[in-house]
Amino acid sequence: GGSRRVNQPRLLEVITGADVVAAVGVEAYIALRAAGKKPDMFYGAREGVIEAAFHGLECAILVVDEEFTDFLKRLESAGIKYTIHDLIAP
Numbered sequence: 001g002g003s004r005r006v007n008q009p010r011l012l013e014v015i016t017g018a019d020v021v022a023a024v025g026v027e028a029y030i031a032l033r034a035a036g037k038k039p040d041m042f043y044g045a046r047e048g049v050i051e052a053a054f055h056g057l058e059c060a061i062l063v064v065d066e067e068f069t070d071f072l073k074r075l076e077s078a079g080i081k082y083t084i085h086d087l088i089a090p
Contacts (some may be wrong), residue, residue: 001006002027002030002031003027003028003030003031003034004086006031006034006087006088007034007088008031008034008035008039008085010011010035010085011022011031011032011062011087012035012036012089013083014025014060015032015037015060015062017058018056018058018060019052019057019058019059020040020048020049020059020060021037021039021040021041021044021059021060021061021062021063022029022039022040022042022045022046022048022049022059022060022061023039023041023062024042024045024061024062024063024064024065024067024071025063025064025066025067025077027064028062028063028064028074031062032062032089036060038044039062040068046061046067046071046074049061050074050075050078050080051067053080054078056089062087
């Protein structure tokens with residue numbers, strides 16, 4: 001179901017207050033657009049979010065399943081604190 005399975009109200013709740021909102025993967029981009037938000041980053045979003053976080057910005061990144069594990073490893077190697085939210089609607 002891709003982007004159609006995303007819990008839109010929960011997505012909006014999670015990204016509210018973020019200085020930077022990013023998407024990794026087409027489904028993530030479409031889910032943000034369906035919620036009425038345009039991501040600040042799409043191309044190069046993984047590294048862009050890490051740089052923004054290093055500079056003190058609050059970031060939210062929507063990541064498709066296939067990219068999640070690699071991105072999580074990158075966050076851990078960079079020493080960045082994070083919170084994971086599962087946004088797939090039951």
